[in-house]
Amino acid sequence: EVQLVESGGDMVQPGGSLRLSCAASGFTFRNYALSWVRQVPGKGLEWVSTISGSDATTYYTDSVKGRFTISRDNSKNTLYLQMNSLRAEDTAIYYCAKPRLSTTRVDSFDIWGQGTMVTVSS
């Protein structure tokens, strides 16, 4: 069974840091680009970041550039999101998501994790 399991969400003060993890199973992890998508509870979805499978090229939405770093460890089948200089507006459920096809990062997301909650508050 293809599965993504996020962890690492917590409550943190503004300006703090957090590292999210996404453990993958059931597919050839190194072949797939993977993404983080976030959602303020009760609100819409926002794409955050993508890392390609082939050369680990990274992509970010403007609001997190310079603060968040996406990375992957293909030996551990795990995706990461290092979040620094956190702001109240980063408060959300963070999902990792897998594209349908292994050949491209430009694709719809067929598998999502259950999400991990990040709360930034003093």
Next chain:
Amino acid sequence: DIVMTQSPDSLAVSLGERATINCKSSQSVLSSSNNKNYLAWYQQKPGQPPKLLIYWASTRESGVPDRFSGSGSGTDFTLTISSLQAEDVAVYYCHQYYSTPQSFGQGTKLEIK
């Protein structure tokens, strides 16, 4: 950046009736190289992650009931549920993956009338 706008924001439909949700993109998401629309639809129920329903604007994901269909091209798209079932109560999102940053519509909440 491409902005996705859904209409309506909420919709109430009787069981067995048709539900129609619209999505408009601020720029075309149709690729001239492969003639594909980079547009997907998702269903999200409370406490769950989104579930992929439709990709390439009109291709149904495996296991999705055939009462769900997608149509449209360029900048205007529609998700249709031909005969609403109780289990279809959810929020529906469109998603463009044509360009970075990818973007989603604001969501349409579908309820039973």
